[in-house]
Amino acid sequence: MIETDMPDAFSQPGSARTDIYQELASLRLTDPHTHINPHAPASTTLADLLGYHYYTELAHSAGMPKAQIEGGSIAPKELVERLVGRLSPLENTVQYSWLIEICQMFFGFEDDRLHAGNWERLYDHSESVMSSAQWPDMVLDQSNVEAVFLTNDFDDDLAGFDSDRYIPCLRTDDLVFHLADKNVRERLAACTGIELDGSLQSLRASLRALFEHFVSRGARACAISLPPSFTPTSVPDGRAQTALDAVLRGGLTSDESHRDALSRRVFWTLAELCDEFQLPFDLMIGVNRKVYPAGVFQGQDLFDSRVSLIQYRDLFNTFPDVTFPVSVLASVTNQELVSYAWIFPNVIPNGHWWYSNTPSTISHDLAARLEAVPQTKMIGYYSDAYKLEFVWPKFNMYRKVLAGVLADQFVGDRGWSIQRAVDLGRTVLQSNTDAIFPKRT
Amino acid sequence: MIETDMPDAFSQPGSARTDIYQELASLRLTDPHTHINPHAPASTTLADLLGYHYYTELAHSAGMPKAQIEGGSIAPKELVERLVGRLSPLENTVQYSWLIEICQMFFGFEDDRLHAGNWERLYDHSESVMSSAQWPDMVLDQSNVEAVFLTNDFDDDLAGFDSDRYIPCLRTDDLVFHLADKNVRERLAACTGIELDGSLQSLRASLRALFEHFVSRGARACAISLPPSFTPTSVPDGRAQTALDAVLRGGLTSDESHRDALSRRVFWTLAELCDEFQLPFDLMIGVNRKVYPAGVFQGQDLFDSRVSLIQYRDLFNTFPDVTFPVSVLASVTNQELVSYAWIFPNVIPNGHWWYSNTPSTISHDLAARLEAVPQTKMIGYYSDAYKLEFVWPKFNMYRKVLAGVLADQFVGDRGWSIQRAVDLGRTVLQSNTDAIFPKRT
Amino acid sequence: MIETDMPDAFSQPGSARTDIYQELASLRLTDPHTHINPHAPASTTLADLLGYHYYTELAHSAGMPKAQIEGGSIAPKELVERLVGRLSPLENTVQYSWLIEICQMFFGFEDDRLHAGNWERLYDHSESVMSSAQWPDMVLDQSNVEAVFLTNDFDDDLAGFDSDRYIPCLRTDDLVFHLADKNVRERLAACTGIELDGSLQSLRASLRALFEHFVSRGARACAISLPPSFTPTSVPDGRAQTALDAVLRGGLTSDESHRDALSRRVFWTLAELCDEFQLPFDLMIGVNRKVYPAGVFQGQDLFDSRVSLIQYRDLFNTFPDVTFPVSVLASVTNQELVSYAWIFPNVIPNGHWWYSNTPSTISHDLAARLEAVPQTKMIGYYSDAYKLEFVWPKFNMYRKVLAGVLADQFVGDRGWSIQRAVDLGRTVLQSNTDAIFPKRT
Numbered sequence A, B, C: 001m002i003e004t005d006m007p008d009a010f011s012q013p014g015s016a017r018t019d020i021y022q023e024l025a026s027l028r029l030t031d032p033h034t035h036i037n038p039h040a041p042a043s044t045t046l047a048d049l050l051g052y053h054y055y056t057e058l059a060h061s062a063g064m065p066k067a068q069i070e071g072g073s074i075a076p077k078e079l080v081e082r083l084v085g086r087l088s089p090l091e092n093t094v095q096y097s098w099l100i101e102i103c104q105m106f107f108g109f110e111d112d113r114l115h116a117g118n119w120e121r122l123y124d125h126s127e128s129v130m131s132s133a134q135w136p137d138m139v140l141d142q143s144n145v146e147a148v149f150l151t152n153d154f155d156d157d158l159a160g161f162d163s164d165r166y167i168p169c170l171r172t173d174d175l176v177f178h179l180a181d182k183n184v185r186e187r188l189a190a191c192t193g194i195e196l197d198g199s200l201q202s203l204r205a206s207l208r209a210l211f212e213h214f215v216s217r218g219a220r221a222c223a224i225s226l227p228p229s230f231t232p233t234s235v236p237d238g239r240a241q242t243a244l245d246a247v248l249r250g251g252l253t254s255d256e257s258h259r260d261a262l263s264r265r266v267f268w269t270l271a272e273l274c275d276e277f278q279l280p281f282d283l284m285i286g287v288n289r290k291v292y293p294a295g296v297f298q299g300q301d302l303f304d305s306r307v308s309l310i311q312y313r314d315l316f317n318t319f320p321d322v323t324f325p326v327s328v329l330a331s332v333t334n335q336e337l338v339s340y341a342w343i344f345p346n347v348i349p350n351g352h353w354w355y356s357n358t359p360s361t362i363s364h365d366l367a368a369r370l371e372a373v374p375q376t377k378m379i380g381y382y383s384d385a386y387k388l389e390f391v392w393p394k395f396n397m398y399r400k401v402l403a404g405v406l407a408d409q410f411v412g413d414r415g416w417s418i419q420r421a422v423d424l425g426r427t428v429l430q431s432n433t434d435a436i437f438p439k440r441t
C-alpha cells in the first residue's frame, strides 16, 4: 500500500487529460463572479481562509458548536486553532482540498493535511507572506488571473480601486426583495439623491440612476439571486402603484401580496434597464434563504429543487436583447438550462453554483452543456470567492473536470484531436467571458 | 499536438467497446419512431438536411436572425450558404456531428467541418447523388435499416407507399388537444364520413373509424405527445357530454375546463380503442408547446421538468392489456420511468426523446434502464428523423453509448462476456421492436 | 468472442479498484436496516429467495401472471420451478445478479444462469445446506456480518432472540398513518396496557411506553417511511384534540383533514420521544403505497419524485439533538440530501433505498455525498434484506461501487493514496454505523 498522496490523473504525462489540462492551466483568466472586496481583496491570516463559510458550516455540521466559531471576539489565531481541531471529519470534501491547495500553492505547505502538529508554523509563515502590500497582485499573478468581477451593493460608491482589475457588478437582491425595509429605501435615496415620493416614476428614476452610476464606473453585469418560487412577470402600472403605496405605508408589515407585486415590478424594471444600458443580467435561480437559522454565518441557506425555467418564459421572451447568464442551484435543473439555452438566443448557462460546485455535479452538468449548447453561449466557471486565494483552487478543480470531460467525451468518444478539445475548453473558460460581458467603451 | 481528428474509442481494435459496437452495427434495424414523409422520405439537397430544426434553432440560438432563415423564398442553395456561415458556434454539439457523419457517410465528404471553402462542392455533389430515384432505398440500405415507423396525421389516407417499409402510426395530438378547432373537426368528419352530431356515440364512432383505417393499413402504434400538466383520467359520460356540448358550441373560445375534460375523454377513448385493436399507445410525456414563440419553425417548444408518472397511475391500472411505450422529455423523470417499468407489466421505456437525445443523457438514462428493467421491456432507440439520412448518425450515436455502457458496466463491472453483452444490446436495439410493436396479421 | 463470464474489474490484480475492494471486503459489518425476522432469519428453500419481491415483481412485470405466483397453496418447489421458467427476461438486472451470487457463494453453484436444466439439483442441494440449525450463523459468518438491525412492529415483544446480533428498531408507519384503524389502536392498547381514552395524554403515554420497551430491549433506531406529500409540522394541542376526537369517533371514515392532523401530531410526538430517549429517527422519504394495486405482494409501491427536504425544515430545526438518518427514494432528491447534510448537523444521508439501490444510481449519489458531506456524517449502506442470504450480495454490489468511486475520483482524480481511500471507505461502510446508532448502555 502506498501511504502518501500521488500525482493525480492530470499530471501523468502522455494522457489526453494531462495534455488538455496543461493547456487550459496556461490561460490567463477573468473570473466573472466573485464576492471579493476590492479594498481588501486578499487574506491577511489563515483565519480569513478558514473563516470562509464552507469550513465553518462544514465544521459546524460535523459537530462543532456555533458558539465556538462565532463568539464575539475570537482572535484570528485562536479561531484557526479551534477550526483545525475540527477539520478531520471534512478531509474527504472537495472544499478541504481547496484549502490544502491554497496552502501548498501560496505558502509552501508540503503536507496533505492540516492538524494540531503543523498548523501553527503554517499560520505564522503565511501571515508574514500575506503581510506584503503586493500580496493581492501576487495572488492574482500566481493564479494566472487578469481580473475579477465584484458583487457590489447598489449604494457602493465604486471608488478607490482599479475597475479594470476589479470589475463592478450591480447586485440587486436588496432592491427586489427588501424594498419594504426602510433602511434599504433610505440607502437608495441617499446614493441616488432621489426620494421615493410614492410615484412609480421616482422608483424608476432612482433605479435608473444606479445603472448610470454603475455603467459609468465600468460595471459589466447586473446580478440577482432568486428563490425557487419567484416567477417574474410584468406588473401593470395600476397594480404596481397599489403595491408601492402599500409597501411605503406598511413597510415590513405590509401584506405579502403587495411585497410580491412590488418585487416583480422592480425586477421587471431592472430588466428594462439592462436592456437600455446593454448590461447582461445574471440570474442565480433557486436559493431559499435562512432555512437553517441556527446555522453559522452564510451557512443557513438551502433550496427546493422543484423549480423550472418555465417560470422565466415571459422574461426571456420579452427581453430578446438582454443577455441572461443563468446559474441554477440544483443539478436537476441543469437539463432545462441546457434546453432553454439551446433555443433561446438570450439564455446562457453560467458556471456551477454553490451546492452544484462539486466535481461530480460539474462533470454531469458540464457534459450536458458541451454537447448541446452552442460553444459561444456558455460561461464555463466563476469562483464565487470571498478572498482572492480561493480563485485558483476552485478554477483548478473546474479545469480538471473540464479536461476530463473533453478527454473522455470529445477526444475518446468522438475522436476529436487534442487541439480541437483545447480550443473548445478555451472558448468556454476564457474567450466567452469577454464576449458575453463586453467591456464598456 | 495532433491536429486532425482521430479514430474514436469505438474503432480501436481489441477493446470491449469496439467489439460490442461492431456487432451492434451489423444489425439490420427497424426504427420505431420517425417523422419521415413516405412520399418524400429522403433529402434532395443539403437544404433538407440543414433545414432540420436542430440546425436552424441552434444557429438562431447562436445569433442568426430568424429572418435570415425563414424568409418567404430563400432558394435551397442560398439557405445552405447562409447556414454554413453560421455553423461554427455549433461545432461542439452532437447535432453537428450528425451532419458531418451524414456528409462523410453518404457523400464522400472527407473534412471534419463544413465551411465557406468546402460547402459548395459538397452541395453540388450531394445534389447529384440524391437525384437518383433509388436514393431513399440506397440510404436505408447503407444505414442497415429495414423499415421505419411514420407519424401520420389522423386523416392521412396511408396510400401510395410500401407499408412494410414505411409503417403507419396514428398520431393523435390533434384529436386530444385541438378538437375545439373547427378545422380539426372538419378533417375528422371528412376522413371518417362521420359528423360529430353532439353525441358521445358519434365521437367514439369517428375515433373508432380511424383505428379501423389505420389497422387495416398495417399501423403498429398509436402515439401522442403530452404536456407536463396532463393527467389522464376517466371522464364520466355526463361530464363528457357537457364538455362536448360546450366545445361544439364555443369552439376555440370555449372554457378551458370544458376543453380539458374533452381532452381527457378523447384520450381515454383512444386508450380503450388501443385495447380493442391491440395497438401499443406511445406516450411522449412532458412537452410545453410554443414556449418561445419567436423561435424558428419547430424550435419553439420546451418543458417543465416537474412532471411525474404518478399522473398516469389510473391509466396504467385501467388498461393492463395495452402496452404503453413511454418517452420522457426530461432525464430527471427517467428514474420514475425505470421504476414504473420495473413493476407495471404494461409500461415500456422507449428511446431517448429530443432534449434527452444527447450522449451524456442517454448514457445516464440507459444505464439505469439496463440494470433494473427486464431486458424484454425496453425499446432502445428511435431516430425521430424527418429525413432518412438522419436515421444512421442518430442510431450510430446510440450504438456507441450502448456499447460504452455494456463494455463498462456489464463486461467491466460485472464480468460479463462480450457475447452476453452483445446479446443484451441486440435485444434492446433490435428484437424488442418487433416483439413490442408486432406486425398485424 | 469469449463465451463465458470473466473476472470483473474488482478482481484483476494491480488496479486501485481491486486493492480498495479487497480491503473493504475484509471488514466485518453491521447492517443498519433489514426486514429480517429474528425467529427465522435465513431461508429454508430457494423459494424463500425467489419469493423475495424483487423476483416476483420483475417476473410479473415481464409477463408472468400474478395468479401463477400467488395462488393459495403453491408448494415451494413448484413455485421455484415456475419462477425459474420466467427468469430469462430478468438476466440483465442487478437483482438477478444478487440471486446468482447467493447461489454461487452459499451453495457452490457454478453456472452463471439459472434455468430448467440446472435449477432442481440446486434446489435439492441448497435445501439440505439450509436445513442445518447453524445455517443463519453460517450465513452471517460467510457474509462477514456481525449484526443486523431489524424492523419491528411497535407491538413486537422483542423476546426470544439475541438482541446484540438482531438489533431491534421501532418501526412507526402504523402509528403515524393508520391510527384511524381500530385494529392498530387495539394493538397499541394491548401491548402498552394504555387505552386511548380520548386525551392527548393517553396518546403520548402509550407512545412513550413503546419507547421504554424498545430501548430496554436494545433498540438503536426509530424508523418510518413517508409519502412524498408528507410535511411534518407541530400540531397545537387544540387542533390535535379535535383531530383525535374525530378519528376515535369516525375511524377509517373520519375526514382526511383530521387524519392528516393526527398523523402530524403522532409524528411530532415520536420526534420528541426520540429526543428524550436519544434514539436516531430514520426517515425514509418518498414512497407512494399501492400505486399498482394489482401488483404482486410488496410489488405495488412507487413514487412521485417531486418531493423536497424543504418540507422537513421545521423538523430539522426543532430537534437539533435528534439524529435523522435520511433515505430518499428518488435520485433526483439526492443533491438536496447532500446539501441539507452539508449544513444541518442532524441530517445524515443513509444508504441507497429501493428504486435507488442499483449500481449506476448508487454511483451517482455516492460520489456527490463523498465530495461534500463530512465523512463522519453518512451511513454508506444497508441491505433492506428480508432473508440473511441477501445481505452479502447487496453489500457486495455497494462495495464495488464504493471501490470504483474511490479509485476513480479520489485516487485517480485527486491523487489520494490507496490507504487514504480505504480509510474513507471504512468510515462510511463500517465505523459510522456504530457512531451514529450507538449501542445502548
Ligand SMILES: [Zn+2]
Residues within 6 Å of the ligand: A033, A034, A035, A151, A384
Ligand atoms: Zn455569489
Ligand SMILES: [Zn+2]
Residues within 6 Å of the ligand: B033, B034, B035, B151, B384
Ligand atoms: Zn417525434
Ligand SMILES: [Zn+2]
Residues within 6 Å of the ligand: C033, C034, C035, C151, C384
Ligand atoms: Zn426497509
